[in-house]
Amino acid sequence: MKQEAFFGRPIPHPQAVALFSRGLDSILAVKILQRQGIAVQGILFMTPFFNAGIRERENDFITAVNRDYDIPLCVVDISEEFLELLQAPAHGYGKNFNPCIDCKLLMVRKARDYAAQWGAAFIVTGEVLGQRPFSQRRDTMRIIERDSGTTGILLRPLSARLLPETIPEQEGLVKREELFDFSGRGRKPQMELAARLGISSFPSPAGGCLLTDPAYARRLKTIYADCRDSHHPALREVEMLKYGRFYHLPPASFLIVGRKQAENKRLLQLAGDEDVIMRLAAMPGPIGILCGTEDKMKTAAARVVQHSKGKNLDEVLISWSRGSRSGTFKHVRSKDS
Numbered sequence: 001m002k003q004e005a006f007f008g009r010p011i012p013h014p015q016a017v018a019l020f021s022r023g024l025d026s027i028l029a030v031k032i033l034q035r036q037g038i039a040v041q042g043i044l045f046m047t048p049f050f051n052a053g054i055r056e057r058e059n060d061f062i063t064a065v066n067r068d069y070d071i072p073l074c075v076v077d078i079s080e081e082f083l084e085l086l087q088a089p090a091h092g093y094g095k096n097f098n099p100c101i102d103c104k105l106l107m108v109r110k111a112r113d114y115a116a117q118w119g120a121a122f123i124v125t126g127e128v129l130g131q132r133p134f135s136q137r138r139d140t141m142r143i144i145e146r147d148s149g150t151t152g153i154l155l156r157p158l159s160a161r162l163l164p165e166t167i168p169e170q171e172g173l174v175k176r177e178e179l180f181d182f183s184g185r186g187r188k189p190q191m192e193l194a195a196r197l198g199i200s201s202f203p204s205p206a207g208g209c210l211l212t213d214p215a216y217a218r219r220l221k222t223i224y225a226d227c228r229d230s231h232h233p234a235l236r237e238v239e240m241l242k243y244g245r246f247y248h249l250p251p252a253s254f255l256i257v258g259r260k261q262a263e264n265k266r267l268l269q270l271a272g273d274e275d276v277i278m279r280l281a282a283m284p285g286p287i288g289i290l291c292g293t294e295d296k297m298k299t300a301a302a303r304v305v306q307h308s309k310g311k312n313l314d315e316v317l318i319s320w321s322r323g324s325r326s327g328t329f330k331h332v333r334s335k336d337s
């Protein structure tokens with residue numbers, strides 16, 4: 001198992017492990033089973049692309065979910081494994097850089113492993129048949145069960161009555177007649193069920209996944225293409241792509257230029273010893289972080305200057321640092337700029 005950070009403490013002897021996404025569907029899925037007296041342990045996976053906002057406040061988040069919904073939760077950071085998966089997902093990408101089937105497979109497999117570790121009998125998701133055009137189709141759902149080794153133990157309480165009976169239903173642990181037959185994109189049945197269960201406030205569905213954001217996905221795809229098969233981008237690099245202006249400096253380098261003070265600050269926090277930090281030496285201006293080779297420093301300097309008050313000067317002094325090394329050089333405005 002790749003290194004992953006784990007937060008929270010599972011309840012003793014859970015009977016089921018539920019993938020928790022913060023959205024209403026996953027809350028309902030857990031509540032439906034809790035009403036049947038099943039001890040459910042929620043688990044939420046975090047990567048730089050989804051649920052990233054929880055980072056550094058994992059324990060507070062766990063406490064809030066427990067307090068607001070009475071759902072015991074553990075948070076697992078699977079960033080490293082996810083960065084590797086993105087290199088070549090077996091089932092390909094969706095419209096942007098979102099490997100939805102492999103993403104679900106990874107999460108269900110992990111939930112299965114934790115279930116085995118904790119002695120839980122089955123896995124629960126809040127998926128609704130036909131809600132998403134691709135990843136929640138009947139055939140895709142079957143592929144996920146098959147390839148994650150969870151056939152018969154993956155229960156989707158919101159659509160269960162439209163799906164084959166699972167082992168916990170067959171064995172009488174879960175009452176099938178108290179499960180649901182929701183399908184499609186409409187939200188009305190879920191809202192009605194939420195009202196019936198007394199769930200009046202719930203977070204908006206998960207704040208989205210950055211891999212489906214066309215602008216971010218384009219940046220990410222570019223730096224993955226540079227890596228080819230040798231390795232994947234580092235966590236700090238994919239984090240930096242969320243900020244500033246992005247310049248691809250092929251081959252294998254890119255530059256991020258901060259657009260405002262807060263971005264400059266964040267970029268400086270994220271930059272590692274292997275990155276070149278560039279700024280104007282004699283006047284305030286943007287920070288540029290060059291990830292790649294030092295032969296790109298001149299090109300990078302031109303971009304940094306272009307977004308500063310020095311853009312019309314003939315010469316601008318640039319200072320740079322990389323780990324313990326640092327220096328300055330002059331950027332000279334080209335005649336055509």
Ligand code: SF4
Pocket residue numbers: 050098099100101103104135209210211212
């Ligand atoms: S949208 Fe993002 S989080 Fe959702 S399944 Fe696809 S890759 Fe995973």
